[in-house]
Amino acid sequence: MAEMWKGNHAIAEAAVRAGCMFYAGYPITPSTEIMEYLSYRLPELDRAFVQAESELAGVNMIIGGAACGYRCLTASSGPGISLKQEGMSVLADEELAAVVINVVRYGNGLGTLYSAQCDYHRETKGGGNGDYRVIVLCPGSIQEAVDHVSLAYELAEKYRMVTMIMTEGALGQMMEPVTMPEFQEVKRNPWALDGHYSYKKIGIFDRDSMKEAVELNDKYAAVKANEQRWEDQGLEDADYVFVSYGLPGQSTIGAVKQLQAEGHKVGFIRPITAWPFPEKAFEKINPNVKGLITVEANATGQMVDDVALYIKKVQKDRNVPAYCLPYVYGIPAMKDIKSDFAKVVAGEIKEVY
């Protein structure tokens, strides 16, 4: 039976049920409740919790826990995730499984406390040094976020990489009915440090980067081939396809349904993985589509770059325009999406690509 849960608390409880052994992090709005909840819940179950001295220390503690093979978690927002970037690059390099949660808030630098989608580029392209990738899940509801936690650990362990759950402030703070999953046992991955030198890591100066490059590319190719997730509707005969994720994605779906009822030929793609980007959804789009429109909660338009790239990749011989409706922060109202759609069709809003 479903119960009402606050988003951040639900995500935290889902981590506990997925067998999370250790949380280390730092308070930052709007993610703090995840840490507060785990500060008493993990010790209740004899698991480990540290309120770290900074987000930087927090991700490094997670590196230690993940290196020992346990499911660990850290959560943050905005500049806190910026502080974790070196750590994420290290987790990628060491092929450790870890889950990081970004409850996105709007702005550069210290930023604001508004719910947003302004970290898309960084999370999907990698904000730390080097050419690694991170699996990025973007839930559109609290139930989906809860289901994503266990999925995030499974994917992280299957591919030995970081999975980020890129959610947003509003989802962390709101309440929705949720059915919690069953408890999973805490387990230790066999390819980890156990103190007995069972898993023979080679020394850092003995590594062969050329050989590793091939393996890295093979890994990411496998993720792209197998792990794309999305929701779509109405693509086959659409004149215009909206692409939007998270809570703005839900608003977009509502707008699309109303537009369809008014006779417009529109469809939507709601990415559930931002990386790997749901290219397979694009293969279903009407070969005569007139344009793609992203609905994003940021200022400069970020996902529109990927949308333009993929529609060009999939419909090579055409030049399908890619539009962006950047609502800066918050969750756009369906009526605003509809009226901006009319402007796109009328040529008043120009394409980005």
Add this chain to the structure above:
Amino acid sequence: MAIKRKVPAIIDKPMNFCPGCGHGIVARLICECLEELGQDNNVIFPVGVGCSSNLGGGFTADRFHCPHGRASAVATGMKRVSPENIVIAYQGDGDAYSIGIAETMNAAYRNEKITVITVNNTNFGMTGGQMSWTTMPGQKTTTSQTGRDCSITGAPIKFPEMVASQFDVAYVARGSVHTPAEINKSKKYIKTAIQAQMNGEGYSMVEILSPCPVNWGQTPVQAMETIANNIVPYYPLGELKKKEAE
């Protein structure tokens, strides 16, 4: 009647340290202690960045090359999830006290049940001899080329003293490797530190003064004399804190 002495198996590999560097001695002492305490098959080394990094290839045991400065935080995570293992963070003075001061200090502040060994050679060795927070007043380095001016850079940091006087930890000591007698004393400090971890007493750390012949521009023998004459007066040796048995 000779005492048998053989390099412990987990450190018995040729290593890339400079001739006369103290790291090889310190790493061997740690491994001798682990062997004698029966923990040489139950240890994880979070290793810092710098000359310490050579132990990524040196230790034949579980080790992890940590981001620069963060080995004490990585050690915290390791020990929290895996308390049955001995976790020894191995860092230089630059790694532990400059870039890593927050993490190194906070692990002590929280009395994490880890052991931290810092090898103090008063400079950033691996990157070519820049000033570190333990560089002596007037000491020339590549970033204090006319000698360290403490009025603008601060005076050399006394980290073990800070921890011993401010935090409720299990064991703090400072040793050196500049004479065989001091090497033997340092081994005793390291062993006591590891025993504190085995007994679950709390945080233990040992700082060890070490020569850096290449960056100090001296022969190894001269560098050892420099420690005796210039560094020990500033950084006194001995046990700074020891929890009494209850």
Add this chain to the structure above:
Amino acid sequence: MSKVTIFADRCKECGLCVANCPKKVISFVEEINAAGYRPVQIDDEACIACGICYVTCPDGVYEVK
């Protein structure tokens, strides 16, 4: 059977053992090793197997039987 075994390929000619040997029985050989250093040698007769060379060597050159 000599009292001390020397792994000459590990020696980096740092001189710490030579300086600290209480009986001054350690010296360098003429030929260089694979790394280009002149490794050490011990006058076995005069050696008292005190182990100080082992203690002060950073490179695991010595084993005292």
